[in-house]
Amino acid sequence: MKLTPRQQEIVRLVKEGQPVTSEALASKLGVTRAALRPDLAILTMIGVLDARPKVGYIYSEKPSTSLVYDYISKIRVKDIMSKPVTVNEETMVYDAIVFLFLNDVGTLFVENNGILTGAVSRKDFLKIAIGGTDIHKVPIGVIMTRMPNIVCVSQEDSVYDVAEKIISHEIDSIPVVEKSVGMDGKEHFKIMGKVSKTNITKLFVKLGKGQ
Amino acid sequence: MKLTPRQQEIVRLVKEGQPVTSEALASKLGVTRAALRPDLAILTMIGVLDARPKVGYIYSEKPSTSLVYDYISKIRVKDIMSKPVTVNEETMVYDAIVFLFLNDVGTLFVENNGILTGAVSRKDFLKIAIGGTDIHKVPIGVIMTRMPNIVCVSQEDSVYDVAEKIISHEIDSIPVVEKSVGMDGKEHFKIMGKVSKTNITKLFVKLGKGQ
Numbered sequence: 001m002k003l004t005p006r007q008q009e010i011v012r013l014v015k016e017g018q019p020v021t022s023e024a025l026a027s028k029l030g031v032t033r034a035a036l037r038p039d040l041a042i043l044t045m046i047g048v049l050d051a052r053p054k055v056g057y058i059y060s061e062k063p064s065t066s067l068v069y070d071y072i073s074k075i076r077v078k079d080i081m082s083k084p085v086t087v088n089e090e091t092m093v094y095d096a097i098v099f100l101f102l103n104d105v106g107t108l109f110v111e112n113n114g115i116l117t118g119a120v121s122r123k124d125f126l127k128i129a130i131g132g133t134d135i136h137k138v139p140i141g142v143i144m145t146r147m148p149n150i151v152c153v154s155q156e157d158s159v160y161d162v163a164e165k166i167i168s169h170e171i172d173s174i175p176v177v178e179k180s181v182g183m184d185g186k187e188h189f190k191i192m193g194k195v196s197k198t199n200i201t202k203l204f205v206k207l208g209k210g211q
Numbered sequence: 212m213k214l215t216p217r218q219q220e221i222v223r224l225v226k227e228g229q230p231v232t233s234e235a236l237a238s239k240l241g242v243t244r245a246a247l248r249p250d251l252a253i254l255t256m257i258g259v260l261d262a263r264p265k266v267g268y269i270y271s272e273k274p275s276t277s278l279v280y281d282y283i284s285k286i287r288v289k290d291i292m293s294k295p296v297t298v299n300e301e302t303m304v305y306d307a308i309v310f311l312f313l314n315d316v317g318t319l320f321v322e323n324n325g326i327l328t329g330a331v332s333r334k335d336f337l338k339i340a341i342g343g344t345d346i347h348k349v350p351i352g353v354i355m356t357r358m359p360n361i362v363c364v365s366q367e368d369s370v371y372d373v374a375e376k377i378i379s380h381e382i383d384s385i386p387v388v389e390k391s392v393g394m395d396g397k398e399h400f401k402i403m404g405k406v407s408k409t410n411i412t413k414l415f416v417k418l419g420k421g422q
Contacts, residue, residue, distance in 0.1 A: 034245065038252040045253055072419045097341055104381075122333050123312075129340035130308055160419035163412050170315075197408035201374050204411055208283045208371035 003048075007039050011059065014049055019056030071207075077162055078155040080203050081176050081193035086111045089118065089141030093133075096140045097125050106198075107173035109191055110144050115182075116152070116175055116191040118144030123172075152177045152189060159203060162195050172196055214259075218250050222270065225260055230267030282418075288373055289366040291414050292387050292404035297322045300329065300352030304344075307351045308336050317409075318384035320402055321355050326393075327363070327386055327402040329355030334383075363388045363400060370414065373406050383407055 003011065006029070013028055014020050022040060026033045040057065043049040050060040085103045087096050089110055100108055100122065110118035120140055128143050129135060151169050153162050153176055162174055173196035177189035214222070217240070224239055225231050233251060237244045251268065254260040261271040296314045298307050300321055311319055311333065321329035331351055339354050340346060362380050364373050364387055373385055384407035388400035 038249040041249040126337050163415045197412045201408045201411045204374045
């Protein structure tokens with residue numbers, strides 16, 4: 001956003017002599033108070049100026065974070081999620097690692113007929129790989145984090161909530177699931193996608209590009 | 212940001228009958244055009260409405276991305292970077308992996324008297340760990356990515372540029388360096404910090420919290 005020359009001049013005047021009343025600003029700029037109203041409303045709204053009743057305008061260091069917040073909180077998981085890479089529980093750890101590299105992802109999700117049963121990260125793989133285990137003979141079901149111990153999100157969640165879960169639970173990638181009730185009457189979670197730190201970083205780049 | 216009741220009413224009227232002139236809006240709301248000017252200026256500025264000369268106002272789907280862009284492009288690397296975890300070239304791969312886990316990071320940087328010489332990611336470690344090499348006998352200098360083949364940033368770079376480098380070069384963590392000229396007259400890079408996808412995700416959470 002570019003401030004107009006008059007808005008920039010207002011900011012300069014306020015910085016110089018804060019607090020400054022709108023009367024003082026109007027007289028310095030040689031215009032009426034009514035003419036200044038739109039500019040002052042905008043500068044206050046985007047957080048460049050702070051209006052103190054009966055005191056005047058002061059310069060505020062904090063930028064327009066509330067607008068940023070508003071914008072971010074409107075973006076949904078489904079807008080940025082990507083395709084999950086999945087294996088099944090019987091896959092041997094070695095084969096799973098090869099699969100991880102071939103797909104160039106950081107986390108594999110484990111599924112059984114589309115139902116999420118587990119997750120294994122690069123960190124889990126590295127741990128087992130240096131442990132002296134024969135990774136050709138151990139299936140992934142032995143080392144994976146198993147449901148319900150996996151943090152999940154749904155497609156309608158806000159991206160902001162997902163980012164917070166990623167940070168607070170210290171995970172790299174979150175599965176996006178849809179709840180369904182199976183033939184056995186139990187709740188299941190179908191895996192629909194994933195959101196990783198990479199997706200968040202990509203979104204950040206997009207925001208920065210103004211797209 | 213919360214729109215005022217009148218601003219919401221304006222948006223509703225424009226959505227209903229776009230394009231709508233400011234005269235029409237003023238008469239529908241029973242106020243003067245001058246009284247509407249601040250509201251229309253704000254709604255146009257934040258991108259909710261689009262003003263078409265000689266046509267009127269139309270509703271614009273695109274939100275205030277330019278403000279978001281402005282805000283993001285002001286954040287510098289030094290505002291979000293964290294401490295790098297470093298080892299030296301002689302460290303054996305196995306010991307380096309243990310060190311990686313103890314520090315709970317994804318990438319180790321390799322230094323020699325504070326000068327960045329290399330970097331090794333969890334991915335590099337996993338590759339060597341499944342390769343049948345005796346990782347107790349191979350020093351990290353053998354497997355690391357060596358300078359000048361490492362993408363670096365400086366403290367004054369914008370966070371947006373860093374995020375873009377992380378995505379375009381497909382890396383997890385970027386070293387933050389400071390150029391200096393050594394006794395030998397050669398350029399060196401002192402390692403000052405690092406920025407990872409985790410730092411970007413944390414910043415995202417902070418933006419979402421409006422901090």
